[in-house]
Amino acid sequence: MEKVFSKIRDAAIWLLSNKDIDYIFLSLTLENNRGANIFKQAPIRSKLIIITPENSFIRQVCSQANVPFVVKPIEAKNINQQIEVADNPMSLKPNIPGMVRRLFSHYLPEEKEFLVEAEHKLLTIKLEQVCYFQRFDDHIRVVDLSGNVYTIRRPFEALIADLEEEALFQPHEDYLVANDAVGKHISVDQDFIVLKSPSVRIPLSASGKTNSLEAGIIDSTTQN
Structure with a gap:
């Protein structure tokens, strides 16, 4: 089952009441911390993949935190590659708190x-x-x-x-x-x-x- 949300509040409410989630694809931009505000409203327990426009800052943040990311425009092969990274037991554990701290601190x-x-x-x-x-x-x-x-x-x-x-x-x-x-x-x-x-x-x-x-x-x- 796939769920798509355009509002952070709606996504947060759904995440709080649903724990069996395989992947979260988060579209992230840094103007007004759009997308990143989800971390203030709901716990992220599932495998996370960031969707972002070309932005060297976000890319560095994700890379340092070992969080898979895909740069827009989105191509299916890139999504599949990052899913494989997220699923790979040999991949380094994502540092979600570290990523969030850098996103909000800029x-x-x-x-x-x-x-x-x-x-x-x-x-x-x-x-x-x-x-x-x-x-x-x-x-x-x-x-x-x-x-x-x-x-x-x-x-x-x-x-x-x-x-x-x-x-x-x-x-x-x-x-x-x-x-x-x-x-x-x-x-x-x-x-x-x-x-x-x-x-x-x-x-x-x-x-x-x-x-x-x-x-x-x-x-x-x-x-x-």
């Missing part, structure tokens, strides 16, 4: 690469390209060293947790700044950190000064 820690939005398009940028992150109510602004602006739609606290081992610091609770950018472009001016490229002032809070000192960005002789 971050690949192995490559230190982000999936970002720009002019209604999804792009990937490397962490080394980022100058700073800025928190807004419903998104995070990402500004690279050339002044280009991108958007990530996820909680700021989750971003900080993902990057806690990286060379970044918080001059203010709403900003996360790359240490490399600081060394090249930033000086301290009273209660602001001044970025020379791109040209912007970032507020420096009391806790931010402590963070800056700990990161070696400023010292007591450069504070006013």
